[in-house]
Amino acid sequence: PTFTDLSAGVYAGQLHLSATTAGNKDTKVYWTLLKRAAGGAETLLITSEESEVLTNINTHYEIHGVLSTDQTILSDDRLVLKVYGNQDTGAGGDATATLYMEGTTATRIDVQTHFLAFDARYVQVTGDTMTGNLIIEGTIKAEGGSEIEGTITGLLTLDQNGAGAFLRLEGATGTDTKIGEQPVYTGTEPTSYANAIQIIVNGTPLLVKTWAHGH
Numbered sequence: 001p002t003f004t005d006l007s008a009g010v011y012a013g014q015l016h017l018s019a020t021t022a023g024n025k026d027t028k029v030y031w032t033l034l035k036r037a038a039g040g041a042e043t044l045l046i047t048s049e050e051s052e053v054l055t056n057i058n059t060h061y062e063i064h065g066v067l068s069t070d071q072t073i074l075s076d077d078r079l080v081l082k083v084y085g086n087q088d089t090g091a092g093g094d095a096t097a098t099l100y101m102e103g104t105t106a107t108r109i110d111v112q113t114h115f116l117a118f119d120a121r122y123v124q125v126t127g128d129t130m131t132g133n134l135i136i137e138g139t140i141k142a143e144g145g146s147e148i149e150g151t152i153t154g155l156l157t158l159d160q161n162g163a164g165a166f167l168r169l170e171g172a173t174g175t176d177t178k179i180g181e182q183p184v185y186t187g188t189e190p191t192s193y194a195n196a197i198q199i200i201v202n203g204t205p206l207l208v209k210t211w212a213h214g215h
Helices: none
Strands: 009-019 027-036 042-047 059-067 078-087 097-100 108-110 197-201 204-209
Touching (some): 009 078, 027 059
Antiparallel strands (some): 009 059, 009 097, 027 042, 027 078, 197 204
16 A cells, blocks of 8 residues: 555445346445554454445445554555445345446545645645645745745745835845845844845846955
């Protein structure tokens, strides 16, 4: 499997079944879910409830089973689904049950797992580090002292609630600096700096404000 955890809870077997009913005993089915190790040893995880009595028409049955505790699945383990039939002991012949699967028939078992099973496919609300190229269409909003590094292609608008754009400059530990104003350092001022605020458009530096200063 491509995930490593089965979460405790109710599991549903979605089975499509029929049976030969004319003159035969009533037939019900149930399923088991097992974990098979690389060496072939099997561990029983779930035994489901019984289905309703099968009819001679291909019918979808939702049959439930309970996994009592979380289970860890190794990378070389396999999950095995087995389906069994039970017949009543009354009069009549032995029925033949048919399980329909594949193609357009969605026979399956619905499993529960941890959200980390999808960690490589989806971005979490918090805690993820994204790598590679990420295309975002629309508005990007960063709050709480967020830091953005890299290249922004296209139009960049800096707006602080309509009050103007402010940049926090490296070394300006206390005071935000509005674009077009000389940075104010409340910590240790660097020994020299120039072009303190700079925007590059299509590879060409656009100097918003330049200060040549040194000690």
